[in-house]
Structure formats: C-alpha cells, structure tokens
Amino acid sequence: MQKRREFLAGAAKEYDIFHFHFGNTFLPDYSDLAYLKQFGKN
Structure with a gap:
C-alpha cells in the first residue's frame, strides 16, 4: 500500500x-x- 501512496503523491x-x-x-x-481534489485535480 505504501508504494501506491508514493506513486499517488508523485x-x-x-x-x-x-x-x-x-x-x-x-x-x-x-x-x-x-x-486529488485538494490539489484541484479532475
């Protein structure tokens, strides 16, 4: 799960x-x- 969180952040x-x-x-x-919404991503 940590790898997914790291990928998401990048x-x-x-x-x-x-x-x-x-x-x-x-x-x-x-x-x-x-x-993602916090960063205004769609």
Whole structure:
C-alpha cells in the first residue's frame, strides 16, 4: 500500500487529469479521490 501512496503523491504533482477504470482508484478506500481534489485535480 505504501508504494501506491508514493506513486499517488508523485502523480498528483505531475498530472492534472486522472481517469479510473472499472470503479477502482489507487487506494481501496477511495481516500485518494479526496487527496486529488485538494490539489484541484479532475
């Protein structure tokens, strides 16, 4: 899970748009969506 969090932190800095397939996000509890929203990501 730590590797996913590290990837998310780096990706949030580099990318503006995130597209998820099949209802899955980076983290199983979907907390990454709130994290991305803090940075104004779509």
